[in-house]
Amino acid sequence: MSETGFTGDGALEIVNVIGWVSYRQELDLAALRDTFETRSEITDATYKPAENHWLQTNFAPDDTYVAFYRSGKASITGVDSVAQFEDVVSRVNTVMRDLLEFDFTPESQVSNIVVTTTVNTNISLEALALELGLERVEYEPEQFPALIYRDQESDAVILVFSSGKLLCTGLADLDTISSTVSEFTARINPVT
Incomplete structure (x- = not known):
């Protein structure tokens, strides 16, 4: 599924893309902070090793x-699309290339995409916990307002709220996310 398929009413919406870049060398974080404080591309640089x-x-x-x-x-965290993640990687690499003077393309990877969707009906979380099997769910309403489902096939974690809102995390491929959420919503549809 293309990224643009994740927007719209009732569809999946990307709320956070998380990933990493590797520079293949140890970084002096204090020196990096001092340099970053002089760069206009960086709006904040904080390094407090005691914390x-x-x-x-x-x-x-x-x-x-x-x-x-x-x-x-x-x-890198807090972007809302894979394309934006790649843009941020490019901007960070430009700054780091100036500072570290490397001549390779740093490896980067999306490690998690968080999506939300709504199933347009309220959900009985107690009934859903029983239907899904207690070995796959965590549901303690006095501690957290959602049911936590762990999909054994894909390793996704899906939070289910009684309002019908779902949040899926733990996967990095848009097609796998789409199929996992589709299969899960089809499975819970009779319970709602």
Whole structure:
């Protein structure tokens, strides 16, 4: 399924794309922060090693969150499409190429896409927990307002709210996400 198929009424909507880039070398995070503070492409650079072991940054123009780790990896989160993720990777690579002077294309990968959808009806979470089997679900309404379903075939995690809202996480391929959510909604349809 194309990314554009994830918008519209009742369809899947991407709410977060998470991924990483690898620079194949150890990073001096304090020095990187000092350099980032002088770059207009970066709207914020925070490194407090006593609190976090990573450098927290935001890249302009949309303040996308990018965390840099001493291992040479950077994680990107908070974008709402794979195309936007690739654009951010390109912008980050441009800045890092200036600083590290590497002559390779850094490896990057989407590691998780979070989507939501609605099934247009209220759901009895108690009945759904019994229908899906207690070995596949977690449902403790006094601690969390959603049923948590773990799909054994795809390794997806689907949160089901009584309002009919679903949130799917744990997958990185749009086609797999689409088929997993479609199969799940078809399975729960008789329960709703």
